[in-house]
Amino acid sequence: MQDISCDVAVIGAGTAGLAARAAANRAGASTVLIERGPGGTTCARVGCMPSKLLIAAARAAHEAGEAGLFGVEVAGIRVDGAAVMRRVRRERDRFVAAVLEGVEAIPARERIAGTARFADATTLLVDDHTRISARAVVVAAGSSPSVPPPLRPVADRVLTTDTVFEIADLPDSLAVLGAGAVGLELAQAMSRLGVRVTLFDPSSAVAGLSDPEIAAEAASLIGRDFALHLGAEVTGAEPDGDGLRLHWRGGDGTTGSGSFARVLAAAGRPPNLEPLDLARTGLDLDEHGLPDFNPRTLQCGASPIFLAGDVNHERPVLHEASRQGTIAGGNAARYPQVEAPPPWPAFSLVYTDPEIAVVGEAFDGDRDRIVGSVSLADQGRARVMGRNAGAIRLYADPADGRLVGGAMVGPEAEHLSHLLAIAVQEGWTAGRMLDRPFYHPTVEEGLQSALKEIAEAVARRRAASPSR
Secondary structure (H helix, E strand, C coil), rough: CCEEEEEEEEEEECCHHHHHHHHHHHHHCCEEEEEEEEEECHHHHHHHHHHHHHHHHHHHHHHHHHHHHHCCCCCCCCCCHHHHHHHHHHHHHHHHHHHHHHHCCCCCEEEECEEEEEEECCCECCCCCCEEEEEEEEEECCCCCCCCHHHHHHHHHHEEECCHCCCCCCCCCEEECCCCCHHHHHHHHHHCCCCCCEECCCCHHHHHHHHHHHHHHHHHHHHCEEEECCEEEEEEEEEEECCEEEHHHHHCCCCEEEEEEEEEEEECCCCCHHHHHHHCCCCCCCCCCCCCCCCCCCCCCCCEEEEEEEHCCCCCCCCHHHHHHHHHHHHHCCCCCCCCCCCCCCCEEECCCCCCEEEECCCCEEEEEEEEEECCCCHHHHHHCCCCCCEEEEEECCCEEEEEEEEEEEEEEEHHHHHHHHHHHHHCCCHHCCCCCCCCCCHHHHHHHHHCCCCCCCHHHHHHHHCC
């Protein structure tokens, strides 16, 4: 067994791990990067990029079918499922190759292939070939898809978000378990490519939306494309020919069953904690094996161990993984001195049509907030595009109209939500954001309407309060 010493050991060469290594190097630390494979980052290999490639194909098919709205007739639309999947994999492989090329540029002595586990808080064993002694360790081991218990007896027939993009052709029918971002995106994309899709989720809202008005609007609009069973729990499954027959129970107690060519488990990605043997570090672990950590420093207690990216399950999205990696890597290099930069606003996007976005503070009906809302059903630019559907709801502090969050479902939500995220992070009031140019005609003018409602409500409150 070879012995290696370094300042910072990084477990995982995904988005967070690569960012952590780079930050530690910039701080002057020597590093060793450990990757068990297959590498290429979750985003590029099985997440953000292949899903968006499938969505792009679905959008092309859908827009061809809807072109008649504009007086453009497209005849003979045919989806070649095998060709769709070949392009998804071809372009996905380009993204992965670019990541791997960067990893391979790291000096060979600074990267180790294998599965790392802790021997103690500052000693790692990589398989049976390498022992690494480090002053600090960044754990960026990522996450893996889970298969819900009712499907585990037939797990060999169940697709996950790690395997769905490997199918040779589109199935005739698909059951999706999970109405989170990935489940919704893939369900709608598959449906628009001609697959009969049914989606199940035991919760009452899609995408974890807490604002009841946005949740209802999103379910109504997206549910037009496929059978959406909210409040339903899959209770069992058995083989049925080459596919599976599922049984489920609805929120009202009714039961149902149906056969599907393929079943996709998209109900979450738990952290890759088990192989790490964290119990040997002396850290207190919760019932899931996750140590307590500071979400700003990423440090586990006062130890030299830092958690970054999907493995800490705090905010499993790429921009947060990259930032967490940077923070954790820098703090690991400086340990025991650490920095605690302020958090970014929470920010999530679902690339359905219409898109769903949530920024900042989640809706809470018990909290005193001014809500500015606007329907996009008759919004000018949206109507021009034939995409006039959805709504925006912004939340503000009643004392001064400072924007604290918002939720939306509608066209161009990915762009509108970025504007809102900047406003929330900068502490802008609705009035200050209104004092910015809004070009005409744009969907952004819908955001302007919701801001005006907040500004007017703040003015009314001030006028009604006693003068001092």
